[in-house]
Amino acid sequence: MISLNAYGWNEKLNQLKQESAFKTLSHGRVSTVHRTCYEVISENGLFQCELTGSLMYGKSDFELPCTGDWVIFQPFDDNKGIIVDRLPRERILYRKKSGSVADKQAFASYVDKAFIVQSLDDNFNIRRVERFMVQILEANIHAVLVLNKADLDFDRPKIEEQMKHIAHQMPVFFTSIHQPQTILRLRESISEGETIVFVGSSGVGKSSLVNALCEKSVLLTSDISLSTGKGRHTSTRREMVLMEGSGVLIDTPGVREFGLTIDNPDSLAEMLEISDYTSSCRFKDCSHVNEPGCAVLEAVDSGTLDRKVYESYLKLRREAWHFSTSEHEKRKKEKSFSKLIDEVKKRKANR
Ligand SMILES: Nc1nc2c(ncn2[C@@H]2O[C@H](COP(=O)(O)OP(=O)(O)O)[C@@H](O)[C@H]2O)c(=O)[nH]1
Ligand SMILES: [Mg+2]
Ligand SMILES: [Zn+2]
Structure with a gap:
């Protein structure tokens, strides 16, 4: 049996479940979303679930389950299920749907920290850091800036100069998957039971960082997918990974930037x-x-x-x-x- 406490299950969530009409069914956390298929990690393992009609119709997009959500489902066969309810959400990361004016999409929920990952080759862009940061802080989620590929050439004083005004809002880490001590420092910043979502452009090293933090290859990086010739979005794509004795890491496919969904411009x-x-x-x-x-x-x-x-x-x-x-x-x-x-x-x- 899998203990869901490591995934963040607690008494408060248990109380919320008791308020559901489906409280006698199984519960679990959405670990990956593939279009209409939701992977749910539960006490009895991983289940491939779909939504019941009533959860699907008449709902805005942002109300549909997202990675990180806690759901209640009816299991069938060995590892399949039908999601019948979603527990109320907290600490949700939204982004504006591209091409829309006011439609937002839930990206991940029950998030404690978001790692904004940029790479020090040519991806660093302070304007994009600001944009991610305000969207994250507005959701009451801690923001952390991770500047990766520190083994490559970069102008550190220039970068630090550009970051002066945001340094008080979030800790900054310089990391490299080739420099173990930088990974160790990042790992030490993660507390037990915390959920951490990685955001940033594709290619900056998000999946590599998750692998390095877990000390094993749990995710496909662009290296591996190139060598096997497989596309990146194969059915093996995973998002949520448990870091042993520590936090829950959520990798995301590249998001270059977030459209803001802030209600309070002040x-x-x-x-x-x-x-x-x-x-x-x-x-x-x-x-x-x-x-x-x-x-x-x-x-x-x-x-x-x-x-x-x-x-x-x-x-x-x-x-x-x-x-x-x-x-x-x-x-x-x-x-x-x-x-x-x-x-x-x-x-x-x-x-
Ligand atoms: N030099 C260097 N390359 C890195 C580092 N981290 C990741 N990479 C490389 O960057 C590429 C993209 O990495 P990946 O983890 O797939 O990026 P993602 O798209 O953000 O998940 C791969 O070729 C990695 O080997 C790093 O710290 N230093
Ligand atoms: Mg990746
Ligand atoms: Zn003024």
Whole structure:
């Protein structure tokens, strides 16, 4: 029997299960999602599950199970199952669906820490770090920056200079899979029972890092898949890996960047350390764009605030505003639509 405690199962989740109409069935954690097939790790091993119709229809995309979710399922055959319920989620990492204005997708749930992985060859990009960081912190998840391939040539002082304003928000690790002591340091930062999700572009070394942290090859890296000639998205693709005596690691296929799904644009100033200045602005409701007496603009002009950081702040803020207002509109529309349906029903009933 597999102990699910190592995967994060606890008394609180058990309580939540007791509130489900399906509390007598099996439970488990979604470890990988392949289109409509969900791999669920349970006390009796790994199950390949599908969703019941009622979980699938009439639901927004982001409500469907994602990696990390705790679900209740009805097992059949040896290792198959039907998911009938999903326990309420916490600490969810969302991303905006590409090409949409207000549609978000749950990426992973019950996440304690997100490792933002970039590689030091030419992948490092502070603007993308900021974008990942704000999305992660906004979800109440700890952010950690992992700069990988430190065995290659890179300009460390230049990189550290670019990171000054975010260094307070998250720890930074320089790692290389060829330098065991750097992996050891990263491993020591992971506590027992923690769930850690790895995000970043494809090729930066996420799967290699997971393998190095586990001291064995549990995941396919691009090396291996090239040599076997198999595509990367074969059915052997795994996402969730248990690090012995420690945390739960979730690898993700490359995500170059997240579209923001932030509801509260004000927190951006704090995360990017712009709020050091905002309290000195002449107007309380200063938007820091063109107001007289704006301390943010003064800091940019005098060079104490990096103009690039300021511009990045404006860009992210615009995006967050855009997302939150369109989500608002969408909800309003959905509400008025269901109201309309209610009225039609009532009218029919009164006839
Ligand atoms: N030089 C160097 N190469 C690395 C390091 N980590 C990973 N790689 C290589 O980078 C490539 C992509 O690694 P992979 O783990 O598949 O990246 P992923 O797409 O982020 O999962 C592979 O060829 C790895 O061998 C590192 O620390 N140093
Ligand atoms: Mg990979
Ligand atoms: Zn201002």
